[in-house]
Amino acid sequence: MIGFGGLSSLPVLRGQLLAAGLQADALLLQSLAVSNITPGPNGLYVVVVGYFVGGPAGAAIATVAILLPPLLVLPLERVRSRLIHLRRFRATMVALSLSVVALLALSSGSLVVHASTDTVGMLMAPVGVVLLLLRVPPLVGVLVALIAGALMGP
Amino acid sequence: MEGGRSDRSPTSTWPVVFAAFARIGATSFGGGSATVAAMRHMSIERGWLSERQFVDNLVLSRLTPGISILAQVLLIGRRVAGVPGMVAAMAGMMAPSLAITLALAWGYREVSGYPRAQGPLHAVAGVAAGYAVALAIQLLRDMLRQGAPVRGFIIFVAFVAIAWIVGDPLAVMGLAILAALVVPGAFEPTAPQAIETPAGPVDEREP
Numbered sequence: 001m002i003g004f005g006g007l008s009s010l011p012v013l014r015g016q017l018l019a020a021g022l023q024a025d026a027l028l029l030q031s032l033a034v035s036n037i038t039p040g041p042n043g044l045y046v047v048v049v050g051y052f053v054g055g056p057a058g059a060a061i062a063t064v065a066i067l068l069p070p071l072l073v074l075p076l077e078r079v080r081s082r083l084i085h086l087r088r089f090r091a092t093m094v095a096l097s098l099s100v101v102a103l104l105a106l107s108s109g110s111l112v113v114h115a116s117t118d119t120v121g122m123l124m125a126p127v128g129v130v131l132l133l134l135r136v137p138p139l140v141g142v143l144v145a146l147i148a149g150a151l152m153g154p
Numbered sequence: 155m156e157g158g159r160s161d162r163s164p165t166s167t168w169p170v171v172f173a174a175f176a177r178i179g180a181t182s183f184g185g186g187s188a189t190v191a192a193m194r195h196m197s198i199e200r201g202w203l204s205e206r207q208f209v210d211n212l213v214l215s216r217l218t219p220g221i222s223i224l225a226q227v228l229l230i231g232r233r234v235a236g237v238p239g240m241v242a243a244m245a246g247m248m249a250p251s252l253a254i255t256l257a258l259a260w261g262y263r264e265v266s267g268y269p270r271a272q273g274p275l276h277a278v279a280g281v282a283a284g285y286a287v288a289l290a291i292q293l294l295r296d297m298l299r300q301g302a303p304v305r306g307f308i309i310f311v312a313f314v315a316i317a318w319i320v321g322d323p324l325a326v327m328g329l330a331i332l333a334a335l336v337v338p339g340a341f342e343p344t345a346p347q348a349i350e351t352p353a354g355p356v357d358e359r360e361p
Binding site for chain 2: 009010011012014015029030031032033034035036037038039040041042043044047048051052056059063066067068069070071072073074076077080083087088090091092093094095096097098099100101102103104105106107108109111112114115116117118120121122123124125126127128129130131132133138141142144145146147148149150152
């Protein structure tokens with residue numbers, strides 16, 4: 001599981017879900033919807049994907065998968081002072097981060113397209129963008145969506 | 155060699171660490187930045203870390219693959235109470251979040267079958283998609299703030315184009331690493347003069 005925090009793992013995970021023949025965008029949207037309501041790191045959406053795909057066992061495997069990569073921080077800490085000063089290392093981190101953001105931009109765009117099947121979906125995606133950029137707590141946005149969906153939904 | 159490093163001396167016990175992180179794990183709604191802010195407040199208030207040490211840990215964790223908050227949790231836990239503290243910190247952070255997340259995922263499954271739930275759930279999915287876009291914007295903004303915003307944005311647009319054409323995310327990330335190794339100067343985050351001086355910075359060590 002490669003990725004640098006939060007939703008950075010989304011593009012790679014989306015690719016793998018597509019390769020496995022699953023409805024990647026629908027699955028990811030549902031999982032993100034759930035993980036936006038819960039406390040703790042955003043990256044936990046991966047556990048929800050695991051649960052939706054493989055039940056409790058899938059969730060357990062996904063949990064192990066997200067616990068392993070951060071362990072790399074321990075060897076990294078030992079070589080910290082040397083690494084930070086290596087020019088190519090810094091350049092690699094910047095390049096990787098920019099590429100991950102670019103991938104995330106495309107994937108999240110694809111999620112918006114998938115969610116915009118009707119008026120409510122088309123309205124809610126920009127609302128989500130604006131609310132989060134204004135630092136409104138994510139729970140508020142979810143509540144707004146629940147009410148809007150109940151009023152305008154089918 | 156029995157834990158000779160001075161920065162590893164335990165300052166608390168693992169049950170204390172577990173309880174402290176469990177409280178954060180259960181209450182930090184609002185994603186990454188809220189969690190980091192809560193951890194910072196707790197570590198400094200309890201005298202577990204200095205401000206400087208916290209920032210050092212933060213930077214290092216950002217460089218680590220995976221969820222960087224979890225890497226930070228590991229570092230703080232180990233500093234405070236050794237390896238037991240590290241395990242306790244991780245368990246404390248994950249247990250409440252995981253329990254709530256799984257309960258909600260189960261609830262979502264149960265509810266999603268009802269026709270009347272379709273409208274609200276669809277709307278929530280729309281907001282979730284919007285949040286993903288907003289996060290991408292925030293990440294890009296943070297990256298461009300590190301210096302050379304115009305160049306950074308051009309590289310970002312180039313990566314979007316490459317990702318659009320190539321499709322495979324891992325291939326795009328591989329290309330990014332390759333580009334950085336071949337022309338590191340194009341990605342240098344700070345101080346352009348460090349690139350331009352022919353002598354080069356002293357800390358540069360070519361392999």
